[in-house]
Amino acid sequence: MKEKLAQRINAMLDSSRDVLAGSVDENGYPQVKALFLRSRDGLRTLWFSTNTSSHHVSQWLSNPKACVYCFDPKGFLGLLLTGEAQVHTDQETKDRFWKPGDRLYYPKGRTDPDYCIVRFTAGQASVYHNLQKETFTLPPHSPLDKSIL
Amino acid sequence: MKEKLAQRINAMLDSSRDVLAGSVDENGYPQVKALFLRSRDGLRTLWFSTNTSSHHVSQWLSNPKACVYCFDPKGFLGLLLTGEAQVHTDQETKDRFWKPGDRLYYPKGRTDPDYCIVRFTAGQASVYHNLQKETFTLPPHSPLDKSIL
Numbered sequence: 359m360k361e362k363l364a365q366r367i368n369a370m371l372d373s374s375r376d377v378l379a380g381s382v383d384e385n386g387y388p389q390v391k392a393l394f395l396r397s398r399d400g401l402r403t404l405w406f407s408t409n410t411s412s413h414h415v416s417q418w419l420s421n422p423k424a425c426v427y428c429f430d431p432k433g434f435l436g437l438l439l440t441g442e443a444q445v446h447t448d449q450e451t452k453d454r455f456w457k458p459g460d461r462l463y464y465p466k467g468r469t470d471p472d473y474c475i476v477r478f479t480a481g482q483a484s485v486y487h488n489l490q491k492e493t494f495t496l497p498p499h500s501p502l503d504k505s506i507l
Numbered sequence: 508m509k510e511k512l513a514q515r516i517n518a519m520l521d522s523s524r525d526v527l528a529g530s531v532d533e534n535g536y537p538q539v540k541a542l543f544l545r546s547r548d549g550l551r552t553l554w555f556s557t558n559t560s561s562h563h564v565s566q567w568l569s570n571p572k573a574c575v576y577c578f579d580p581k582g583f584l585g586l587l588l589t590g591e592a593q594v595h596t597d598q599e600t601k602d603r604f605w606k607p608g609d610r611l612y613y614p615k616g617r618t619d620p621d622y623c624i625v626r627f628t629a630g631q632a633s634v635y636h637n638l639q640k641e642t643f644t645l646p647p648h649s650p651l652d653k654s655i656l
Binding site: 375378380383386387388389390392413423424425427429436462489491 | 524525527529530531532534535536537538539540541561562570572573574576578580585587589612638640
């Protein structure tokens, strides 16, 4: 059962172009935005591309507290990761995740100052399934595997 | 153009069973959860049903700061509402929004203590469309109409 649940979580993330990312604004209000999920290492580290000028980026620069949420309403399955977001504007990281179609969002290409990468590191994962919720603390650098779910 | 955008926002919300709701946990981290949208009055007031025992309800009881997010990835359209959430456990409000199919989530029916209604009141709306963002302050009790969008 647990292995099957881990497979379902992985499949949901692998088929998700967008996931929901949460930040906290300067007045303490939660904010949510859909972001492009670029890459991930299990549930521990997720990489997103977004606009450097966006509100969620400036919110994370002053307060890195963040969450990531992904759900499959038909399968009654949800995943909430809680952790920290780090904004990367160095060219090496930007090159690593650049894709040709990104020019639609960043007309100046991979060196566009409005293109940046957000690295999200999760400390905790909550899984919603079968109308229940289970919460797991994620050990450092652990991939999503049977030992977690 | 503005009227058309308001129509698209309305159509998106009317076709959404679930929207994403944001809260802030006891450690200051943002949290996101899909909730059933039960009813709404324009963009100003939205009503959700959820479990009284859930984490987001206890978070809103101690900190009512909230947001609601809805997006259409194919249409490059997103709506972020920022405001306050109020938890209603009185029977009159619970009766008002009860639907027969709710027994799946609240086995004890409309008097189930684990069934509650959340009223979200927005103070601000941000609309994402055509890769741009526009933010509007919502006047009290204003419906979504041409004057807002």
